[in-house]
Amino acid sequence: MTASSGLPVRVDLLTGHFDAINVQHKSTCMRDLQGVFSDDAARKALPEDFEVYHVEMLASPQQEGELHTGTTHLMPGKVADEFFMTRGHFHQRREQAEFYFGLRGEGILLLQPENAPAYTEQVFAGSVHHIPSFTAHRLVNTGHDVLSALAVWPVIAGHDYQSLQPDGFRIRVFDRDGKVSLEVAGV
């Protein structure tokens, strides 16, 4: 693969870090995750500038038919008993699918189709995940180390963070006495 500059791009498959010019970074801190965790008071009590995850992305041409490539690095930790996770989203263009590739750490990918029950997949170094169209998705770090996953998705997909409100994902992931517990939200 070559960057638009013509310089070669390298990805470290042990970490997901890109060695390229024009890598863009987006950081998501505790203050940005209002209403995401079931215990929002516990979230507010944590340092607001703590970075829960960040995404590094290669520069992509912004036109239909092109693809984004990015790695999410999700820290280990919990808000009360609930494991750290990404905000999660549907694609604005619901028919657009995505691939995730687990690179390091241990976690869970939550998948929630628009009109079917939510389900989960284990994320680990070497895991491959097809996120179908019309399916919201969220990463959860259930391990003790950083969880990193490489993703490839259409530039036209966009993000829709609102449609999951107010109920959010129907599965939440907690640490119950040292065990990973998948629990149906609101029950």
Ligand code: F6R
């Ligand atoms: C892109 C994608 C990932 C996420 C990233 C952060 O479609 O699924 O790159 O954007 O894992 O998660 P969100 O966007 O839910 O904050």
Ligand code: ZN
């Ligand atoms: Zn996505």
